[in-house]
């Protein structure tokens with residue numbers, strides 16, 4: 374089946390981990406703009422050089438750059454029958470851009486999964502991840518800034534999707550399997566069943 378899904382949630386809510394699992398279950402690619410930026414940073418591309426400064430400060434990469442990047446990624450063959458977007462859209466401008474892109478192709482979103490979790494629990498989780506993965510944007514100051522930017526810029530996009538009845542709220546605190554099962558049953562209750 375095809376599935377066009379988005380996962381949103383504050384930094385540290387476990388989006389990346391769950392995105393991979395949902396995407397595998399639905400047989401669609403998990404597309405993370407954060408991962409694409411990190412790959413560019415690692416390879417030292419011009420995009421990477423520009424993105425790194427912003428990422429390290431906890432700020433967003435400009436919409437024009439991010440939108441273009443997503444457009445070309447969605448044009449790849451593996452995304453023809455669906456995708457799971459992780460970390461995009463993050464601003465209202467990106468929501469509008471994605472809407473236009475999908476409309477152009479006669480496609481529409483099926484659901485927006487929102488992982489909900491307590492802020493302080495997330496800071497703790499992120500500091501632990503910084504230790505484990507050595508991410509340079511995971512120090513306490515940057516984490517707090519990313520949370521602020523999230524609340525300011527990204528929380529409103531959930532409102533925009535909620536108005537269209539697309540948002541599925543899932544409690545993001547708990548074990549990986551536990552949260553994964555919650556997501557699958559929340560999607561199933563909307564008629565979106567993986568693996569069929």
Ligand code: AMP
Nearest residue numbers: 406407427428432433434439460461463
């Ligand atoms: P993430 O791994 O999704 O937390 O993203 C890490 C960082 O990459 C963010 O803090 C931003 O600096 C940048 N980034 C990722 N996705 C976007 C996006 N959709 N728009 C702007 N910046 C982004």
